[in-house]
Amino acid sequence: MDSPPILPSIDQLRLDKFDDAIFRNAVNLSSLTCLNASNICRIPVELQHLHSLVELYLVDCQDLIELPTILHKLISLKRLVIKKCPNLSSVSEMELPSMLEYLKIKKCRSLESLPDGMMQNNNCLRHLIVKGCGSLTSFPNVTSLEYLEIKNCGKVELLLPQDIMMHNCYPSLRVFVIKSSCDSLRLFPLGFFTKLEHLWFRRFANLEALYIPDGLHHVDLTSLQYITIWDCPNLVSFPQGGLPTLNLRVLLIGNCKKLKSLPQQMHTLITSLQDLRIVDCPEIDSFPQGGLPTSLSQLTISDCYKLMQCRMEWGLQTLPSLRKLEIQDSDEEGKLESFPEKWLLPSTLSFVGIYGFPNLKSLDNMGLHNLNSLETLEIQGCTMLKSFPKQGLPSSLSCLKIGNCPLLKKRCQRDKGKEWPKIFHIPSIVLEEYESSKEVILS
Numbered sequence: 001m002d003s004p005p006i007l008p009s010i011d012q013l014r015l016d017k018f019d020d021a022i023f024r025n026a027v028n029l030s031s032l033t034c035l036n037a038s039n040i041c042r043i044p045v046e047l048q049h050l051h052s053l054v055e056l057y058l059v060d061c062q063d064l065i066e067l068p069t070i071l072h073k074l075i076s077l078k079r080l081v082i083k084k085c086p087n088l089s090s091v092s093e094m095e096l097p098s099m100l101e102y103l104k105i106k107k108c109r110s111l112e113s114l115p116d117g118m119m120q121n122n123n124c125l126r127h128l129i130v131k132g133c134g135s136l137t138s139f140p141n142v143t144s145l146e147y148l149e150i151k152n153c154g155k156v157e158l159l160l161p162q163d164i165m166m167h168n169c170y171p172s173l174r175v176f177v178i179k180s181s182c183d184s185l186r187l188f189p190l191g192f193f194t195k196l197e198h199l200w201f202r203r204f205a206n207l208e209a210l211y212i213p214d215g216l217h218h219v220d221l222t223s224l225q226y227i228t229i230w231d232c233p234n235l236v237s238f239p240q241g242g243l244p245t246l247n248l249r250v251l252l253i254g255n256c257k258k259l260k261s262l263p264q265q266m267h268t269l270i271t272s273l274q275d276l277r278i279v280d281c282p283e284i285d286s287f288p289q290g291g292l293p294t295s296l297s298q299l300t301i302s303d304c305y306k307l308m309q310c311r312m313e314w315g316l317q318t319l320p321s322l323r324k325l326e327i328q329d330s331d332e333e334g335k336l337e338s339f340p341e342k343w344l345l346p347s348t349l350s351f352v353g354i355y356g357f358p359n360l361k362s363l364d365n366m367g368l369h370n371l372n373s374l375e376t377l378e379i380q381g382c383t384m385l386k387s388f389p390k391q392g393l394p395s396s397l398s399c400l401k402i403g404n405c406p407l408l409k410k411r412c413q414r415d416k417g418k419e420w421p422k423i424f425h426i427p428s429i430v431l432e433e434y435e436s437s438k439e440v441i442l443s
Contacts, residue, residue: 030076033057048073055079066090072097072121086110096122107132116140130156145170149177154205156182160189171195174223179203187211190239191219198226207232212239221245230254238263242288247272254279262288271295274321278304291315302328302355308336317346328355330381336360340367347371353378357385365389372396379405386411392422399428 029050034057043058048070056077058064064085071077072095079102082088089110096103098121105111112135119125123144130136131151141159142148148170150156160169170176172195179202190199191212201207212219224245229235235256242264249272253259260283263270267290276292277300278284285306292299296319301307308329316322325345329336337359345352347370354360360382368374374394378401379385386407393400400423402409409431411419423429 028052031055031057033059034061035059036061043068045070047071051075053077055081057081058083058085060084061088062086064088067094069094071095075099078102080104081106083107091115091118094118095120096125098122099124101125102127104129104131105133106130109134111136113138114140141169143169143171146172147175148173149175150181151177151179153181154183157184158182160185160192174198176200180205186234189213190221190243194220195223196221197223199224200226200228201230201232202228203231204229204235205232206234208234209237210239212241212244219244222247224248226250228252229256232256233258235259237261240264242266242269244269246270249273250275252277252279253281256281257283259283260285264288265290267291267293274298276300278302278307280304282306286310287314291318294319295321297321298324300326302326303330305329305331311344312341314344317343319346320348322346322348324351324353325349326351326353326355328353328357330356330358338362338364340364342366345371347373349374351376351378353380354382355380357382360385362387363389365391368394375399376401379403379408381405382408388419388422393426395425397426399430400426401430401432403430403432 030052032050032053032055036059043064045068047068051074053074054076056074056079058081060083062085065087066089074097077097077100080100081104083104083106085108087110088108089112091111091114096118100122101124103125106129109132111133114130114136115138119140119142125142125144127147128142128145129149130153131149133153135155136153137155137157139156139158170193173193174195175198176193176196177200183205186206186208188207188210189212190210221244225247227248227250230252231254233256236258246269248270251270251273254277259281262278262284266273266288270293272295273293274295275298276296279300279302281304283306284304292315299322316325336357339354339357339360341364344367349371350373352371352374361384363385368389369391371394374396376399377393377397380403382405384407385405402412408419411417412423412429412431414420
């Protein structure tokens with residue numbers, strides 16, 4: 001039988017089965033994808049001859065049970081993706097290639113550990129993504145990481161520093177994403193992550209607090225720009241004394257039922273904050289002492305019942321940069337019938353969104369008449385709302401959006417609605433009952 005031809009010109013190859021001869025002859029192969037290969041239990045040692053291989057994808061290899069020790073011989077490999085290999089259980093002998101920068105492991109339900117030994121010859125790994133590996137428990141300490149994402153790995157136990165002697169655990173990490181994972185972790189030592197730019201926590205079931213360890217109270221977290229904490233039902237507190245994040249621009253907090261307060265000293269420690277969103281945090285009853293940062297340009301408050309009750313203490317008039325305000329209250333027992341009160345809203349606002357408020361019947365002229373910069377007013381889901389103020393809406397208004405407000409919509413019909421004389425001057429009016437039924441009126 002003739003030997004297979006050498007394939008010097010191929011740089012990308014997609015296979016559903018391994019052919020040893022291809023590995024020996026595809027000398028210039030840079031990308032290899034093995035897809036739906038049901039007959040592969042182990043990767044052939046001939047793989048080590050692919051010295052030009054830069055990307056390796058193992059996808060839906062149902063019978064693959066282990067990764068070979070020869071992976072580290074792929075001296076050019078920079079990207080390794082292992083996905084939907086349900087029987088892959090062992091990587092205990094694997095050493096990552098020295099040049100590998102990106103490793104993604106997804107939906108490998110039998111995989112139990114990623115040992116420290118796999119990093120023995122590698123200090124280049126920048127991105128590590130692990131998703132849907134429900135049996136995974138141990139995790140390596142990868143000091144070179146810049147991006148770490150862990151999703152749907154409830155048993156994973158992260159090796160996180162607990163005292164200042166271990167502060168270099170992840171010295172280069174810029175993005176940290178955790179979702180539905182690390183169920184045993186209750187305290188997160190934020191103070192050790194001095195290079196972090198983006199922190200994203202979602203469905204972090206047992207997280208109770210973010211803290212700055214003793215001895216690091218003067219820590220510099222000025223790299224941090226985005227924090228999202230969502231669906232963390234046991235979160236109680238932020239670090240004592242506040243978040244020393246002078247360059248934080250976005251802070252999103254949602255569905256944290258036990259959280260009682262925002263970070264302390266926001267007005268002096270988070271002086272670059274532009275976007276603050278607080279959603280479904282029923283125990284928060286006030287803004288921190290000193291108020292919110294004057295840099296704030298967008299504020300969203302949704303279903304925070306105690307906070308709404310003390311809204312006249314918000315001090316929004318002290319926020320010279322505030323342009324967008326969204327407020328939602330879905331409490332069926334809410335007694336608010338008129339909104340907004342006088343001096344609640346600052347004159348700097350160009351966008352106001354009012355959502356929910358099931359018992360709201362009217363908009364208060366005293367709270368709207370000073371909004372001489374208002375361009376867009378959006379009202380959604382106020383089913384009892386019937387009318388606008390007798391004095392009309394601010395003359396600066398260029399767009400009015402009304403959705404799922406059946407009583408108000410009926411009274412806003414062109415020429416015949418009772419509220420039409422108050423709004424006919426507005427250039428763009430959008431009336432919608434549902435997303436599928438929208439009427440646009442240009443007046």
